[in-house]
Amino acid sequence: MxxxxxxxxxxxxxxxxxxxxxxxxxxxxxxxxxxxxxxxxxxxxxxxxxxxxxxxxxxxxxxxxxxxxxxxxxxxxxxxxxxxxxxxxxxxxxxxxxxxxxxxxxxxxxxxxxxxxxxxxxxxxxxxxxxxxxxxxxxxxxxxxxxxxxxxxxxxxxLAALPEFHRPLTLTAEETREYGADIGFLGAGYPNRRLAFRPLAGRDFKIWGSDWDGESVLAPCIQRQGQRIGEEESVKIYNASRINLNLHSSLKTDRLVSHGDFVNPRTFELAAMGAFQLVDRRRLLPELFAEDELACFDSESELYEKIDYFLSHPEERAQYSRRARERVLAEHTYMQRxxxxxxxxxxxxGPWRAAAAQTVIAQPLQELLQHLELGPGASFENVVHRLRQQSGVLSDVETAILFLDEWRRQYRGAGAKCCRVTRG
Missing domain, CATH: 3.40.50.2000 (Glycogen Phosphorylase B;)
Incomplete structure (x- = not known):
């Protein structure tokens, strides 16, 4: 298209x-x-x-x-x-x-x-x-x-990952102390996770996220009293953990590893960051990642065994992480989805409707769109909004656009339809 x-x-x-x-x-x-x-x-x-x-x-x-x-x-x-x-x-x-x-x-x-x-x-x-x-x-x-x-x-x-956001980070010493751990998990305290993680209490294990209320065994592992964690901070947590646990949620407790079908967003995001993960095996996982790209487990006992194994084999963790990241960048990004x-x-x-009359964008306007981090299909309204967030001396193009916006507001009214900046 x-x-x-x-x-x-x-x-x-x-x-x-x-x-x-x-x-x-x-x-x-x-x-x-x-x-x-x-x-x-x-x-x-x-x-x-x-x-x-x-x-x-x-x-x-x-x-x-x-x-x-x-x-x-x-x-x-x-x-x-x-x-x-x-x-x-x-x-x-x-x-x-x-x-x-x-x-x-x-x-x-x-x-x-x-x-x-x-x-x-x-x-x-x-x-x-x-x-x-x-x-x-x-x-x-x-x-x-x-x-x-x-x-x-x-x-x-x-699901997928956004590579420019879900990316490897170089953390400061202070960030490494705050977020780092042998074992890390970020997510809600579903019943199957509570039971599966309790044997890890007492180890270098940090749990981040909400809905862990009333969890006494894992209480020392829960960070910030179970506060919600924003997306920006989650990237730091994933990068800092030597092993990221990725156990898909389940409300059932008769089988803690559910062997369900869908693959959660955490799987793709961790892979895009080059962060090592242990993920429970899912029915749809083999068509998304190869066996040597993600380390999987089928049961709680296998989870505990693989935690010990991979903590003592950092070179293998790095190999898995590298291959998983390569696969995500090649096949599993949000742009591709x-x-x-x-x-x-x-x-x-049916085909998309024919675009409105197209005009060739002059070089100064192309440069302005790039400066504002907008695509060539950006609406006039979006360009004006970004311009008004800028500071400093206006260029001739910027002045002309803001003047046009003022004219539009005064003479066409607030309900007028916006022009659209397009390319030929």
């Missing part, structure tokens, strides 16, 4: 798919597309604040629904103003059925990347048929069930 697209990425209010949505937006921007975010998390505190009213469920429920209706009106307003070629929603994005129906009626293409376990989160049954494309991280029997529900366009799209998704949408829904 040679022409840049206009893509609205709708983020969830909170949750594990939130950073994935941001990675998708960054990848699409790097690919030269004009990207706008519906940044739902900025409304999260207001949404949760409704609970402080101490209302009974019969009163709180309608209030929460009304709040979500306002968010949907905001999404539709952005669609009307931005005129995207595609609305891409991440799992649990606050797009309701009525909004999806309106988008379909208006001819706006929609896609969701459902980065959830279909057996745990079942809202897909009501929403999947309303999207033009419903990408998933699992295969059968999920895809068969989607067809039965009325969604025939459900490509398998595994986004291109695969866009190609599938075009295949399922």
């Amino acid at each position: 040679s022409s840049p697209l206009r893509i609205l990425v709708v983020l969830p209010l909170y949750g594990g798919s939130l950073p994935i949505g941001r990675y998708c937006a960054r990848a699409l921007t790097s690919m030269g597309h004009a990207v706008r975010l519906f940044d739902a998390p900025v409304f999260h505190s207001a949404f949760t604040g409704l609970k402080t009213l101490e209302l009974p469920p019969s009163s709180l429920g309608p209030l929460e629904n009304s709040f979500l209706q306002v968010l949907n009106q905001g999404i539709l307003a952005q669609v009307e103003q931005f005129e995207p070629d595609l609305v891409l929603a991440l799992a649990q994005a606050p797009l309701n059925r009525l909004s999806l129906q309106k988008l379909r009626k208006a001819g706006v293409r929609t896609a969701m990347w459902f980065v959830e376990d279909w057996q745990v989160f079942d809202y897909w049954q009501a929403y999947a048929p309303l999207y033009d494309v419903f990408a998933v991280i699992q295969k059968e029997p999920f895809q068969e069930k989607l067809v039965a529900a009325g969604q025939e366009h459900a490509p398998y799209l595994p 986004m291109q695969q998704l866009l190609d599938y949408v075009a295949e399922a829904c």
Whole structure:
């Protein structure tokens, strides 16, 4: 696809798919597309604040629904103003059925990347048929069930990494002391993890992340009293740990190593950083990584054995890490996933509409876009927004753009549609 697209990425209010949505937006921007975010998390505190009213469920429920209706009106307003070629929603994005129906009626293409376990989160049954494309991280029997529900366009799209963010770091001595450990884990305290990790208590083991409340055996290992860890800091933690544990979550405790199918984002992110990991074996893992790229375990006993083995064999840890990083950079980046998704949408829904009249960008404007870290498909609005964040003396091109923006505001009104900076 040679022409840049206009893509609205709708983020969830909170949750594990939130950073994935941001990675998708960054990848699409790097690919030269004009990207706008519906940044739902900025409304999260207001949404949760409704609970402080101490209302009974019969009163709180309608209030929460009304709040979500306002968010949907905001999404539709952005669609009307931005005129995207595609609305891409991440799992649990606050797009309701009525909004999806309106988008379909208006001819706006929609896609969701459902980065959830279909057996745990079942809202897909009501929403999947309303999207033009419903990408998933699992295969059968999920895809068969989607067809039965009325969604025939459900490509398998595994997770990925963002190499410019998930990268090897050189840590300071202070950072190494704070984050470093023989064994590290970052994630929520699911029941299977609590039980599997308890035999490691007393070792040089640091646990980072939330939902470890009431865990007495592992309490000395839990860092910062179980506070949430941001994405930036997580990269430092992964780089500092000699062995990163990567046990996929499970609510069940009868089998701590579940041998499930989907592969979590941590697997790709750790590999992209060149950080060593021990990951529980998953059914879909062999088609993503080779045996000599990831060190896997099938049981708790094998996990403990391999921890001891790899702590005493640093050269083998380095070899695994190097090969895993090479595989991610070659095949498992968010830019590759986004291109695969866009190609599938075009295949399922027909070619992308012809771009508006194209003009050749003059060299000064090309240089300005590069300076602002924007792609050639950046909207006029995005260029103005970035310019207003800059400081210093304005160039002739910058002055002209800001003057044009002021003219547009004064004479065309706040509801005018923005021009688009495109290339020939």
